[in-house]
Amino acid sequence: xxxxxxxxxxxxxxxxxxxxxxxxxxxxxxxxxxxxxxxxxxxxxxxxxxxxxxxxxxxxxxxxxxxxxxxxxxxxxxxxxxxxxxxxxxxxxxxxxxxxxxxxxxxxxxxxxxxxxxxxxxxxxxxxxxxxxxxxxxxxxxxxxxxxxxxxxxxxxxxxxxxxxxxxxxxxxxxxxxxxxxxxxxxxxxxxxxxxxxxxxxxxxxxxxxxxxxxxxxxxxxxxxxxxxxxxxxxxxxxxxxxxxxxxxxxxxxxxxxxxxxxxxxxxxxxxxxxxxxxxxx
Numbered sequence: 436x437x438x439x440x441x442x443x444x445x446x447x448x449x450x451x452x453x454x455x456x457x458x459x460x461x462x463x464x465x466x467x468x469x470x471x472x473x474x475x476x477x478x479x480x481x482x483x484x485x486x487x488x489x490x491x492x493x494x495x496x497x498x499x500x501x502x503x504x505x506x507x508x509x510x511x512x513x514x515x516x517x518x519x520x521x522x523x524x525x526x527x528x529x530x531x532x533x534x535x536x537x538x539x540x541x542x543x544x545x546x547x548x549x550x551x552x553x554x555x556x557x558x559x560x561x562x563x564x565x566x567x568x569x570x571x572x573x574x575x576x577x578x579x580x581x582x583x584x585x586x587x588x589x590x591x592x593x594x595x596x597x598x599x600x601x602x603x604x605x606x607x608x609x610x611x612x613x614x615x616x617x618x619x620x621x622x623x624x625x626x627x628x629x630x631x632x633x634x635x636x637x638x639x640x641x642x643x644x645x646x647x648x649x650x651x652x653x654x655x656x657x658x659x660x661x662x663x664x665x666x667x668x669x670x671x672x673x674x675x676x677x678x679x680x681x682x683x684x685x686x687x688x689x690x691x692x693x694x695x696x697x698x699x700x701x702x703x704x705x706x707x708x709x710x711x712x713x714x715x716x717x
């Protein structure tokens with residue numbers, strides 16, 4: 436098939452359905468005949484590339500493992516688009532990476548998917564960041580049986596987000612912690628102890644951040660996700676005194692919005708809410 440003679444709208448249609456063709460044609464024909472076409476789509480216009488991106492997992496899972504691995508280094512190529520304002524492209528990438536984690540080993544996830552996730556975690560668009568928080572939680576679960584890789588990833592999150600010179604990185608860390616506790620359901624003792632050891636000290640350190648948005652995100656995380664967990668305020672948690680001290684300071688914060696969020700009852704604010712004035716929430 437000479438794709439270069441086809442109009443882009445035709446190529447777009449094929450890109451969105453090539454995974455269905457792979458199911459119909461079978462493994463052998465897919466590997467020999469469809470893979471070259473698929474590779475061509477990866478270099479095409481964004482209007483065509485989004486088709487293969489949206490079904491990247493569906494196509495790659497049909498390929499033999501060695502051939503599937505060849506696409507890992509190419510994931511970062513999806514971070515570049517013809518139009519930087521095309522944020523839905525990056526949202527799709529984060530969603531596909533969530534699914535792709537199950538197709539690859541912990542080492543492969545660490546080497547290829549983690550760098551992409553770290554870039555998406557500080558994206559300028561809130562919807563992209565919110566999807567990426569889910570991805571980061573999936574990565575943590577993917578690495579849990581590989582202590583060296585897991586600890587390396589935790590260090591990346593702390594250094595790349597919690598200690599970032601950009602306020603968006605520190606804000607992302609606070610929201611990520613809320614997601615891990617609330618959406619990923621870290622309720623068993625071992626998971627909570629690990630969270631307290633790996634993430635809680637860096638999370639609480641944000642209480643002295645000079646940017647009100649960071650303290651607001653911390654107040655929301657503490658109110659909605661940390662304090663409702665008995666372990667976090669019990670003597671079993673080595674940081675329980677710091678949790679209560681930081682929380683009380685936020686309740687008396689000089690910023691009215693931070694103070695408002697710190698005094699909200701549990702469950703009053705959804706994940707990934709953006710900063711608004713207290714008057715808009717009353």
